[in-house]
Structure formats: structure tokens, C-alpha cells
Amino acid sequence: METSFYFIIAGVIFIFFLGVRIVRPTHRGLIERLGKYYHFANPGFHWIIPFIDRLFLVNITEQMVNAESQEIITNDNLNASVDAQVYFKVIESEDGVKSSQYSVNNYKWQIVNLARTTLRNIIGTLTLKSANSERGKINAELHHTLCDETSTWGITIVRTELKEIDPPKDVQETMNKVVKAENEKIAAIDFATAAETFADGEKRAKIKEAEGFKQSKILHAEGEAEAIRLVNEAADKFFTGNAQLLKKLETVEASLKLNAKIVIPTGTELVNVIGEMAGVLPLNIKKDNREIKEGK
Numbered sequence: 235m236e237t238s239f240y241f242i243i244a245g246v247i248f249i250f251f252l253g254v255r256i257v258r259p260t261h262r263g264l265i266e267r268l269g270k271y272y273h274f275a276n277p278g279f280h281w282i283i284p285f286i287d288r289l290f291l292v293n294i295t296e297q298m299v300n301a302e303s304q305e306i307i308t309n310d311n312l313n314a315s316v317d318a319q320v321y322f323k324v325i326e327s328e329d330g331v332k333s334s335q336y337s338v339n340n341y342k343w344q345i346v347n348l349a350r351t352t353l354r355n356i357i358g359t360l361t362l363k364s365a366n367s368e369r370g371k372i373n374a375e376l377h378h379t380l381c382d383e384t385s386t387w388g389i390t391i392v393r394t395e396l397k398e399i400d401p402p403k404d405v406q407e408t409m410n411k412v413v414k415a416e417n418e419k420i421a422a423i424d425f426a427t428a429a430e431t432f433a434d435g436e437k438r439a440k441i442k443e444a445e446g447f448k449q450s451k452i453l454h455a456e457g458e459a460e461a462i463r464l465v466n467e468a469a470d471k472f473f474t475g476n477a478q479l480l481k482k483l484e485t486v487e488a489s490l491k492l493n494a495k496i497v498i499p500t501g502t503e504l505v506n507v508i509g510e511m512a513g514v515l516p517l518n519i520k521k522d523n524r525e526i527k528e529g530k
Contacts, residue, residue: 301349333388
């Protein structure tokens, strides 16, 4: 009797631990009883009836599937190898988790095939050049299409990323040559612009130098004109009507600059002019001679 009781207790304990289930925070659970949905399992401890209940765990973290590389014919009849990645997550609510399990069969596989088909439709309308230059537009259109098509699957398409759009090898080499030629063209234009800027700077510098030289000439000429004006005023003051005396004075001035000796006859007007200009009064020689004679 006691032995049977122990067997019963051991059996109950075994069945209890057999039905223990732990749900992690990264998952949600769906409990089915005899093939029918019975209960939603949030993170934590759960107990199910062994062999009657079943717990299906669903990952609700962000996941990624790779739309494997495929050959797509572009609008300009070129083959392009296209590969993309799709990031998604299951909605963590009860309805979202139920939809991911009951509304679609293997949503990961479905997302991959839907992405591949959508890429063929999008890139087939573009040229190879535009497909490479409009990756953002392709990503946006792919994301929009996947969101619409998976709206009843209980999942959210987080983002889509084009990994590569590779043309055939010979086309790639041609494109590389075109890019190289364009870069060389840009470099040549930049060099020509720099040379033009340098030449323009030199031109402006020479113009400034010429203007400075011109201004100095003008100032020099104005100085000479002022000097001539002063000479004319002096001539009008001291030598009006006596051009010969002015010429003699100029000759004396030039000779004095050369430290030459000039003999000026006594009693000439030139002596009086020079004396007056120097602030010295001329001597009255005749009067002095008369006084000397009278003294004798």
C-alpha cells in the first residue's frame, strides 16, 4: 500500500515537471490543446498538460533574411546580379503572434520569395545605370511593397537593403573606363580654372603696378609743373621785360651747382638781383669812390 502511494507521488511529480515550460522575454508562446488554440503565453513560467497541450514559441526580436543573388534583365537588356536583405520582426501582441503562425506558412521563406519577385519587377523597368544611381528609390519601393503584402502576416518589415547590383564583367570594365574619363575631365577643368585664376591675379597685379607707375608719373609731372609755375612767378616779379638777365641767372645757378667760378662785372643788374634774392643790399660803389676822392 505504501509502495503504491510512493509510485503515485513520483508519477505526479514526473508529470508536473514534464509539463513545465519557461518562456524567455525574446519570445512569445501559443498553447494549443488537442490541436486547437487554447492560450497565449507571455514571458515567464507556464505549465501545460503533457501529451495534451503543446507550446509553440515565436521569436519577436528583429530578424534578417537574405534574398539570394539572382540575375535580372534590366530595361536596357543587360544582366545584373542583384542581392538584397530584408529585416523584419513579429508583432509581439497576441493577434500578431497568432497571425504569424496561422495566417501564413513559413513567413521567412515567403518573405524571401516575395522580395526576389518584387526586385525583378522594379529593376526590370530601370536601366543598369539608373538602378545603380537610384538604390534609395529601389529600397523604398521594395519596402513599401513588402509592407503591403505582409500586412496580414502579423509581422513588420523594418527595412530593406540592396547588397549589390553587379553588371557583367565586360560592362563593368566599360563603366570603369567611363568613370575614369569623367574624373580626368573634371581634373582638367579644375586645372584650367586654377590656371585662369592665377593668370587673372597676375593681370590685376600688373594693372595695379601700371596704375602706380602712372600715378607717380602724374605726381612727378605735377611737381615739375609747380616748379615751373614758381619760376614763372619769380620771373614775373624780378625779370619782367628782361629775358637776358633771367637767362644769365639760370646760367649762374647751373654753374654754382657744378661749383664753377663765374665772374660777374661790377655794377650789373645781375649783382643786384642776386644780392636781393640772398637778402644782401648792393653796395653803392660810385658814392664810396666819390667820398674817397673828397677825403684826399
